[in-house]
Amino acid sequence: xxxxxxxxxxxxxxxxxxxxxxxxxxxxxxxxxxxxxxxxxxxxxxxxxxxxxxxxxxxxxxxxxxxxxxxxxxxxxxxxxxxxxxxxxxxxxxxxxxxxxxxxxxxxxxxxxxxxxxxxxxxxxxxxxxxxxxxxxxxxxxxxxxxxxxxxxxxxxxxxxxxxxxx
Numbered sequence: 001x002x003x004x005x006x007x008x009x010x011x012x013x014x015x016x017x018x019x020x021x022x023x024x025x026x027x028x029x030x031x032x033x034x035x036x037x038x039x040x041x042x043x044x045x046x047x048x049x050x051x052x053x054x055x056x057x058x059x060x061x062x063x064x065x066x067x068x069x070x071x072x073x074x075x076x077x078x079x080x081x082x083x084x085x086x087x088x089x090x091x092x093x094x095x096x097x098x099x100x101x102x103x104x105x106x107x108x109x110x111x112x113x114x115x116x117x118x119x120x121x122x123x124x125x126x127x128x129x130x131x132x133x134x135x136x137x138x139x140x141x142x143x144x145x146x147x148x149x150x151x152x153x154x155x156x157x158x159x160x161x162x163x164x165x166x167x
Contacts (some may be wrong), residue, residue, distance in 0.1 A: 001026050001031065001162070001163075001164055002007075002023065002098075002162070002163050002164075002165070003023065003024040003026055003137075003138045003140075003160060003161065003162045004022070004023050004024065004161045004162075004163075005020070005021070005022055005023075005024060005120075005121045005125070005140060005158060005159070005160055005161075006019070006020070006021050006158070006159045006161070007019065007020040007021075007118075007142070007156055007157070007158050007159075008156070008157045009030075009114075009137070009148065009150060009154055009155070009156050010154065010155045010157070011033050011153065011154055012150065012153030012154065015128075016099040016134070017099070017154065018148055020148065021142065021143065022120070022140050022141065022142050022143040023140060023143075024056050024121075024123075024138040024139060024140035025062045025064065025066075025139060025140060026137065026138045027062075027063075027064055027066045027067070027136055027138060027139065028064045028065055028067070029066075029067050029135050029136055030123075030135065030136065030137035030138055033113040033135045033137065036144065045162070046122070047087060047125070047127075048087070048088040048090070048123055048125060048137065049084070049085035049086065049087055049088060049108075049123070049124055049126065049127045050085060050086055050087075050108040050121055050122070050123055050158050050160060051076050051077075051085050051089045051121065051122045051123075051124060051129075052076065052077040052079075052080070052110060052120075052121055052122075052143065052156070052158075053074050053075070053077060053094070053118065053119045053120035053121060053122060053139065054074070054075045054077040054116070054117065054118070054119060055078065055116075055117030055118060055119035055146075055147035055148075056117060056119060056146075056147050057119030057120060057141040057142060057146050057147045058146065058147075059082070060073055060119055060120065060141050061073030062074065062140065062141075063137070063166060065134075066136055066139060067136050067137070068124055068131070068132050068133055068134050069132040069133065070125065070135045071136065071139070074119075074120075074132055074139065075084065076122075076129075077116055077118055077119075078094075078112040078129050078130045079112060079113060079114035079116040080100040080111055080112055080113060080156075081111040081112075081148070082109075082110065082111060082112075082125040082129070083129065084107055084128065084129050085124070085126075085127045085128070085129055086108035086110060086158075087108065087127070088103045088108055088123060088160055089103050089106040090102065090103050090105075091103070091104070091105050097165060097166050098163040098164055098165040098166075099163065099164050100161060100162070100163040101161070101162050101163075102159060102160060102161035103159055103160055104159045104161070107157045107158060107159045108157070108158045108159075108160075109155060109156070109157055109158075110155065110156040110157075110158065111155055112150045112151065112152060112153065112154040112155065113152050114152055115127065115150070115151050115152065116149075116150050116153075117147050117148070117149055117150075117166075118142075118147070118148050118149075118150055118156070119141050119142060119146070119147050119148075120139065120140050120141040120142050121133065121139070121140065121141075121158055122136060122137075122138060122139035122158075123136075123137040123138045123139075123160055124136050124137060125137070138160075
């Protein structure tokens with residue numbers, strides 16, 4: 001199981017400021033949810049949401065045991081105007097090995113309404129902005145060069161791609 005985030009930042013005039021592309025840690029709760037939802041049908045949710053992680057990323061740490069209510073190594077950034085976390089609307093999974101699913105045809109958008117440092121992104125089953133409930137599926141920091149500054153008027157577009165490989 002492997003996840004990957006792609007983030008683009010555009011300024012208020014629509015000009016591309018920067019891009020980031022980075023892999024993630026699928027946490028224990030995410031792995032358990034995959035097995036429970038698929039094989040036993042318990043607590044299934046078809047809706048997932050993307051969130052932003054506050055920088056500086058050099059101080060962020062991610063652990064397999066992280067949950068939405070307990071992730072001491074990082075915090076959520078809520079400096080965007082949407083009332084809730086944007087939905088991650090997945091398309092159809094491919095039938096090849098690996099089987100891949102993503103939201104590239106319907107990327108999540110964050111309308112930045114403040115000055116902030118963004119260090120990464122996460123995927124969760126709850127849309128409550130700044131909330132601590134739901135299943136945390138994955139989280140990760142941007143890769144090199146790392147943290148990125150955003151200002152009011154910027155727009156972040158986030159896609160998430162997830163693949164399962166049979167070996």
